[in-house]
Amino acid sequence: MVKPFNILSNRKGRVEGKAKVTGKALYSAEYELPKLAHGVLVGSTITNGKIIGIDTSIAKEIPGVIDVLSYWNKPNIAALENAEKRKDFPIHHTFFHTTKIDFNDQPIALVVAETLEDASFAASLVKAQYEENKDMDIDFDNVRKRVDLNDMKDDRGSSSNWQNAPHIVDQEYEIAMEVHNPMEMHATIAQWDSANSLRVYDKSQGVNAVQNNLGALFNLDPKNIRVTSEFVGGGFGSGLNMWFNTVAASLAAKQLNRPVKVVLTRPQMFTMVGYRPESWQRVKIGAATDGKLLGVIHQSKHTKSQNHHFSEGITAIAHKVYGFENVQRNATTVPLHLSSPTWMRGPGDSTGTFGVESAIDELCYKMDVDPVDIRMKNIAPYEMQTGNPWSSHFLDECLQRGAETIGWENRPTKPLQLKEGNWYTGYGMAVGLWNAMRRHAGASIEMDKKGNLVIRTAMTDIGTGTGEAIVNMAHEFLGIPREKIKIELGDSIHPKAVTQGGSWGLSSLSGAIAAASTALKEKLATYASTNDQQWKAASIVLGENEISMQGKPDQKVTYASLFTKNNLDTIMVEEYSSAGEEREKYGFCSSAAHFYRVKVHALTGQVKMDRMVIVVDAGTIVNPQAAANQIIGAGVGGVGMALTEKQEVDINSGRLVGNDFAGYHVAVNADVPLIEVSFIDKPDPHINPMGAKGLGEVGLIGAAPAITNAIYNAIGVRFRKLPVTPDKVTSSFNSSA
Amino acid sequence: MRDQPSSSKTYSRRFFIKSSSAFAALAVIPNSVKAFYNHIKEIFVPKKEILPLSLRINEKPYSLDVDSRTTLLDLLRENLQLTGTKKGCDHGQCGACTVHVNGERVLSCLTLAATLPESDVTTIEGLAKGDELHPMQEAFLEHDGFQCGYCTPGQIMSAVACVQEGRTTSVGEIKEFMSGNICRCGAYNGITNAIQSIAK
Ligand code: FES
Ligand code: FES
Numbered sequence: 001m002v003k004p005f006n007i008l009s010n011r012k013g014r015v016e017g018k019a020k021v022t023g024k025a026l027y028s029a030e031y032e033l034p035k036l037a038h039g040v041l042v043g044s045t046i047t048n049g050k051i052i053g054i055d056t057s058i059a060k061e062i063p064g065v066i067d068v069l070s071y072w073n074k075p076n077i078a079a080l081e082n083a084e085k086r087k088d089f090p091i092h093h094t095f096f097h098t099t100k101i102d103f104n105d106q107p108i109a110l111v112v113a114e115t116l117e118d119a120s121f122a123a124s125l126v127k128a129q130y131e132e133n134k135d136m137d138i139d140f141d142n143v144r145k146r147v148d149l150n151d152m153k154d155d156r157g158s159s160s161n162w163q164n165a166p167h168i169v170d171q172e173y174e175i176a177m178e179v180h181n182p183m184e185m186h187a188t189i190a191q192w193d194s195a196n197s198l199r200v201y202d203k204s205q206g207v208n209a210v211q212n213n214l215g216a217l218f219n220l221d222p223k224n225i226r227v228t229s230e231f232v233g234g235g236f237g238s239g240l241n242m243w244f245n246t247v248a249a250s251l252a253a254k255q256l257n258r259p260v261k262v263v264l265t266r267p268q269m270f271t272m273v274g275y276r277p278e279s280w281q282r283v284k285i286g287a288a289t290d291g292k293l294l295g296v297i298h299q300s301k302h303t304k305s306q307n308h309h310f311s312e313g314i315t316a317i318a319h320k321v322y323g324f325e326n327v328q329r330n331a332t333t334v335p336l337h338l339s340s341p342t343w344m345r346g347p348g349d350s351t352g353t354f355g356v357e358s359a360i361d362e363l364c365y366k367m368d369v370d371p372v373d374i375r376m377k378n379i380a381p382y383e384m385q386t387g388n389p390w391s392s393h394f395l396d397e398c399l400q401r402g403a404e405t406i407g408w409e410n411r412p413t414k415p416l417q418l419k420e421g422n423w424y425t426g427y428g429m430a431v432g433l434w435n436a437m438r439r440h441a442g443a444s445i446e447m448d449k450k451g452n453l454v455i456r457t458a459m460t461d462i463g464t465g466t467g468e469a470i471v472n473m474a475h476e477f478l479g480i481p482r483e484k485i486k487i488e489l490g491d492s493i494h495p496k497a498v499t500q501g502g503s504w505g506l507s508s509l510s511g512a513i514a515a516a517s518t519a520l521k522e523k524l525a526t527y528a529s530t531n532d533q534q535w536k537a538a539s540i541v542l543g544e545n546e547i548s549m550q551g552k553p554d555q556k557v558t559y560a561s562l563f564t565k566n567n568l569d570t571i572m573v574e575e576y577s578s579a580g581e582e583r584e585k586y587g588f589c590s591s592a593a594h595f596y597r598v599k600v601h602a603l604t605g606q607v608k609m610d611r612m613v614i615v616v617d618a619g620t621i622v623n624p625q626a627a628a629n630q631i632i633g634a635g636v637g638g639v640g641m642a643l644t645e646k647q648e649v650d651i652n653s654g655r656l657v658g659n660d661f662a663g664y665h666v667a668v669n670a671d672v673p674l675i676e677v678s679f680i681d682k683p684d685p686h687i688n689p690m691g692a693k694g695l696g697e698v699g700l701i702g703a704a705p706a707i708t709n710a711i712y713n714a715i716g717v718r719f720r721k722l723p724v725t726p727d728k729v730t731s732s733f734n735s736s737a
Numbered sequence: 738m739r740d741q742p743s744s745s746k747t748y749s750r751r752f753f754i755k756s757s758s759a760f761a762a763l764a765v766i767p768n769s770v771k772a773f774y775n776h777i778k779e780i781f782v783p784k785k786e787i788l789p790l791s792l793r794i795n796e797k798p799y800s801l802d803v804d805s806r807t808t809l810l811d812l813l814r815e816n817l818q819l820t821g822t823k824k825g826c827d828h829g830q831c832g833a834c835t836v837h838v839n840g841e842r843v844l845s846c847l848t849l850a851a852t853l854p855e856s857d858v859t860t861i862e863g864l865a866k867g868d869e870l871h872p873m874q875e876a877f878l879e880h881d882g883f884q885c886g887y888c889t890p891g892q893i894m895s896a897v898a899c900v901q902e903g904r905t906t907s908v909g910e911i912k913e914f915m916s917g918n919i920c921r922c923g924a925y926n927g928i929t930n931a932i933q934s935i936a937k
Binding site: 012013014016017018019020021022023024025026027029030032038063064115116117118121181182183184185231232233234235236263265266462463464465625626628629630632633634635636637660661662666667668669670671672674675 | 783785804806807811814815818819820821822823824825826827828830831833860861862864865870874875877878879881883884885886887888889890893908909911912913915916917918919920921922923924925926927928929930
């Protein structure tokens with residue numbers, strides 16, 4: 001059976017595009033299983049304390065209700081049977097195995113019923129008794145003052161010898177709690193095929209990780225667990241972890257011996273699958289009169305939950321982008337009575353970059369120098385922490401092209417210069433950088449008698465265009481027409497691959513596709529070679545109906561005769577690849593330059609993105625349309641981060657306020673212009689066989705400070721706290737008037 | 738079949754829920770008292786009402802029995818396995834569930850199925866004519882008007898309606914009238930370009 005991923009026929013756009021525009025693509029909540037029951041999670045109504053009892057009697061009276069799982073009613077799981085063992089698991093896998101409540105809406109029960117309506121209604125009738133502890137830490141602004149910074153122990157140079165620099169900026173920056181909110185809500189369908197065999201459809205960025213996590217929980221060989229995430233409705237980091245919906249569905253399916261589906265509600269998406277932590281940072285930068293950046297002190301604090309350690313390297317960026325000879329870093333995390341944060345697009349670096357890129361802009365206005373010039377002058381000449389040369393790094397070209405495209409030369413160099421009616425116009429820029437990584441991934445290729453290929457990998461495609469990238473890479477390595485390639489991915493029955501995230505997906509996969517392509521050509525060479533005619537694997541080109549030798553137009557053999565001669569049904573190859581010793585020799589990074597024009601309304605405080613130009617160096621661009629789309633989407637995310645996104649927390653109760661799309665504002669179509677993206681598109685010589693460096697994060701990193709820098713250029717007000725909502729802009733006008 | 742409204746309407750559901758702890762004690766109460774409570778409970782627990790509904794979805798007639806609480810969205814996704822229509826919020830805030838009812842765009846998560854007798858519903862599955870895609874679907878493919886694809890059916894259904902409404906005369910207008918459809922992947926260039934290519 002052809003999987004929906006490949007309903008090609010007309011081959012416009014991505015390989016899986018037709019499935020997506022016709023509604024045939026199946027996401028994790030959409031598989032039809034016989035006797036499927038619906039589970040709805042119930043969250044705690046207190047924020048801190050202990051659950052001492054649960055009253056499910058009314059819920060169970062509701063017709064259609066099958067069972068209510070909780071601490072008091074669940075299958076026995078040996079791995080979680082005592083507190084000591086539970087320590088091996090993250091708190092969000094063990095909610096039904098603890099009575100401790102550490103945040104509001106912590107899952108306390110799962111109501112399972114025949115229909116979603118029955119389950120939802122019954123969930124509203126579950127009552128819990130608590131011992132509430134009103135002594136809780138909610139307010140980051142206050143609590144962080146009690147928590148001391150730690151030395152990050154990787155300082156460079158000295159932090160004392162530049163304190164008398166002629167130009168110094170020393171400021172604090174804050175970013176609100178942001179929530180990933182992929183459009184598809186996290187969902188799991190779990191079914192036990194036998195006591196030792198679990199089948200899961202899960203919204204996840206990595207099926208092998210879910211497989212391993214469930215294996216550890218249920219004491220199963222991961223081989224006996226199959227996890228499918230064929231279509232994933234976005235992630236942005238929320239799908240890097242396995243969360244409680246997966247555990248709850250698996251527990252319920254085990255207890256009831258029938259398949260159970262658990263879909264989070266949108267409000268639960270704010271409390272059960274992570275978020276970008278609220279953060280504070282201090283950035284102190286000193287510069288010489290000639291614009292050389294002398295030193296940086298970067299300090300940060302961000303929130304985490306009570307029982308799950310999470311730390312993102314907000315200050316790591318201080319080492320990366322510029323050639324500071326003196327770097328001092330201090331950081332810490334602040335435990336609050338909130339759910340656990342997790343990595344969100346550009347984790348750490350996008351937060352830290354807001355601080356550093358804002359501070360440099362402040363410095364430029366102080367010194368009266370061009371923000372582009374000062375960056376050009378200070379780009380790290382090599383990877384600062386290792387001393388390794390960059391494998392490839394074209395941030396300077398990004399800066400030049402971006403400046404040209406937006407007309408940077410003609411910008412006003414001082415605020416409040418451009419005004420039309422009530423709209424002020426301003427220009428701002430900033431840069432982003434992300435370490436280009438490569439990790440372990442596998443792929444297989446199966447060829448049939450007609451020369452059609454099926455390429456398989458466990459890696460997911462969360463919207464980045466992995467499927468189409470594989471098609472392009474295989475076409476590149478084998479010469480095979482694209483139409484002859486089908487893709488199967490996002491399933492743990494396929495060759496293992498690293499979780500998709502961190503911008504390493506394509507980089508990791510390209511090695512596996514290259515290796516599998518080579519292996520296929522070697523097999524073909526062996527099968528094709530005869531005493532009279534030798535075939536060299538490296539020169540084989542796969543055509544529509546036959547293979548041929550590069551440079552020897554007469555040497556050909558059809559797939560049909562090759563298969564018949566060797567008595568074959570299929571040819572299979574499977575290969576794995578990882579990064580190698582090039583990692584010891586070079587520094588790898590992708591980079592981006594953001595050049596934005598904003599309009600700020602003097603009366604309403606509205607900030608309108610007027611132009612957004614993003615130029616990216618991500619090595620070879622394997623899939624130009626999807627790559628541009630990634631950067632566009634990252635730019636949209638940056639607009640949300642800078643202008644609209646803030647999850648409010650009631651500091652008295654620990655409850656989230658307005659945790660849905662009406663209360664939490666993501667950027668919509670009208671909030672952004674048509675974003676202008678271009679790529680340097682030069683291959684990196686060492687990172688992987690394609691020379692592709694990855695670009696999922698880098699388009700977001702630097703977007704927010706480019707916006708606040710542009711606002712400063714427009715109205716002369718420096719915003720150091722995100723998001724910059726209209727109320728903040730109007731009150732800044734009022735206070736400066 | 739349809740139940741007649743009973744006297745239970747005079748008691749609020751809230752009152753029932755508040756008295757729930759009384760039911761928790763049922764286990765230790767003599768049978769006669771239990772029977773009495775069960776009687777009371779029947780008055781208070783809102784009965785599941787199953788209503789007959791006939792309508793057309795993608796030109797196909799359906800005769801169904803639907804739960805009075807079932808939204809058009811859940812009818813499509815959970816009962817009819819027409820999962821092309823997506824749930825992004827269930828509260829009318831995201832547009833992922835957009836379908837056409839009698840030719841106009843409607844949020845299916847805010848529409849109770851039982852309110853649609855004899856209606857004509859078109860979902861993403863009904864947009865193509867057999868193998869031939871709707872021009873808007875083609876345009877979304879050509880302009881890469883999506884990434885993860887989850888908001889896409891809603892975007893396309895809204896886009897088709899948007900063109901019909903005559904709200905696609907400029908990029909600004911398209912963006913404004915497509916802003917009820919959130920794309921968290923941010924594929925707004927592709928969405929806007931796709932619509933503009935059809936609007937011309
Ligand atoms: S699901 Fe209907 S508007 Fe979001
Ligand atoms: S394509 Fe992912 S939300 Fe729009």
